[in-house]
Amino acid sequence: VRERSRRRILEEIERSDGAERTAMKEESDVTLQSSQCEDFQSASERTRQALKELASRWGEEKCSLSEAGYKWSREVGFGYVLPTEAMTCRPISLSLPREDMSASYSSRTPVKQHQGLIVAPSPPCGFGLFATCKLSKGEVLGEYTGEIRNYRIWCDEIKARKVAARGSEASSPFVIEELYAAWAGSGPAMAGVVIDAFAAGNAARFINCSCRPSCTFRNFGMGSENHSRLEVVALRDIEPWEQLSVDYGWYHDPDTLIEVQAQAVAAYAEDILQLQALKDLLQPSAEASSSTARAAAGGSEAVEMLAEALVEARGRPPPIRAAPVSFLRRFLDVEQVISYIQCGKSFAAAESYRQIPDPVWPVYEVVGAQRVGIACRCGMDPSLNSGGRCAGIIGRPMQAAHSGKDGPAPVTSYHAGSLFG
Numbered sequence: 001v002r003e004r005s006r007r008r009i010l011e012e013i014e015r016s017d018g019a020e021r022t023a024m025k026e027e028s029d030v031t032l033q034s035s036q037c038e039d040f041q042s043a044s045e046r047t048r049q050a051l052k053e054l055a056s057r058w059g060e061e062k063c064s065l066s067e068a069g070y071k072w073s074r075e076v077g078f079g080y081v082l083p084t085e086a087m088t089c090r091p092i093s094l095s096l097p098r099e100d101m102s103a104s105y106s107s108r109t110p111v112k113q114h115q116g117l118i119v120a121p122s123p124p125c126g127f128g129l130f131a132t133c134k135l136s137k138g139e140v141l142g143e144y145t146g147e148i149r150n151y152r153i154w155c156d157e158i159k160a161r162k163v164a165a166r167g168s169e170a171s172s173p174f175v176i177e178e179l180y181a182a183w184a185g186s187g188p189a190m191a192g193v194v195i196d197a198f199a200a201g202n203a204a205r206f207i208n209c210s211c212r213p214s215c216t217f218r219n220f221g222m223g224s225e226n227h228s229r230l231e232v233v234a235l236r237d238i239e240p241w242e243q244l245s246v247d248y249g250w251y252h253d254p255d256t257l258i259e260v261q262a263q264a265v266a267a268y269a270e271d272i273l274q275l276q277a278l279k280d281l282l283q284p285s286a287e288a289s290s291s292t293a294r295a296a297a298g299g300s301e302a303v304e305m306l307a308e309a310l311v312e313a314r315g316r317p318p319p320i321r322a323a324p325v326s327f328l329r330r331f332l333d334v335e336q337v338i339s340y341i342q343c344g345k346s347f348a349a350a351e352s353y354r355q356i357p358d359p360v361w362p363v364y365e366v367v368g369a370q371r372v373g374i375a376c377r378c379g380m381d382p383s384l385n386s387g388g389r390c391a392g393i394i395g396r397p398m399q400a401a402h403s404g405k406d407g408p409a410p411v412t413s414y415h416a417g418s419l420f421g
């Protein structure tokens with residue numbers, strides 16, 4: 001069941017991308033310094049310069065350049081030296097057919113790799129793909145290459161990896177090996193085809209997720225075997241030094257969403273005693289730092305964040321903070337929690353996610369996504385999402401537009417700008 005619905009969502013992404021197609025302009029010509037006849041020394045000098053530009057905007061992050069990374073980039077026609085630490089896959093400029101996928105494409109001409117892109121550190125997501133020049137809406141930036149896999153066989157392999165690692169078939173949390181597969185069509189025998197860039201690929205595999213994506217993967221070159229290639233296309237104009245992003249849409253996969261909700265219920269249940277104790281913090285006699293400490297002692301990140309927010313909202317000096325403000329704080333309206341408690345309502349046991357009280361539901365939904373492995377933190381990375389508006393879950397519409405409790409989410413979030421302006 002999980003596989004079928006995952007397939008459905010991947011197909012849906014494919015369809016929505018197809019609809020955008022007619023609106024796209026043709027690829028514009030960009031003349032940039034070519035890396036083709038450049039030696040390692042000057043290529044890494046140029047790469048260093050660009051990394052320095054990025055560091056001056058987004059903060060310094062260490063990475064090293066080596067002859068091996070230079071060769072990797074040459075292999076896939078990439079314009080800058082790949083940092084040594086990012087060399088986690090084999091470089092291929094054309095996708096590699098596996099299993100029964102031989103004579104698939106209408107053409108095997110490689111897509112021209114845009115020379116104005118660079119791979120650079122992007123904590124906490126490891127590495128990301130950045131623009132070094134202005135990119136225009138509709139521009140083709142390169143191809144998403146990887147191993148062309150029979151979807152059914154690929155799913156079985158992922159399942160086997162999970163069993164080997166955890167001794168169970170439980171699908172969550174996701175494993176790193178399954179995060180690089182993109183849907184490419186129904187394929188021969190309708191088993192489905194994915195392009196998997198985990199073990200082999202090119203720079204497109206470094207594109208991170210964002211609640212406000214700047215790019216999408218578009219199908220082209222459909223061949224006789226019913227699957228296509230994928231090109232990376234800019235959904236809007238992109239400024240120099242911005243990080244490229246796509247929306248991987250996991251929130252719209254029904255089975256993934258059910259797991260997020262189940263994990264939210266589990267996390268809420270673990271916190272319930274401390275949630276019930278939060279009302280003590282609203283007593284006039286409560287002394288801020290000691291009672292916050294007591295309320296949150298040994299508690300989850302959510303409980304700690306809630307206790308702190310309540311103390312601050314009551315105008316007491318907040319306790320000294322050892323760590324930066326929790327990301328979860330974004331999903332809390334503290335006044336709602338205060339009026340909930342003051343109305344005498346309590347944090348009762350929840351059998352389903354619908355019973356998690358509304359004032360803390362958005363927090364626990366994000367915690368659930370975290371436990372499943374589809375949390376989004378794009379809002380903490382201004383290179384990835386300059387507006388900072390992040391729903392905390394990959395593919396989720398903003399909480400203001402969708403509560404997560406009333407019916408399915410609108411699918412429009414695939415289209416950059418449709419929901420988020």
Ligand SMILES: [Zn+2]
Pocket residue numbers: 125208209376377378
């Ligand atoms: Zn990410």
Ligand SMILES: [Zn+2]
Pocket residue numbers: 210211212376377378379389390391392393
């Ligand atoms: Zn986000």
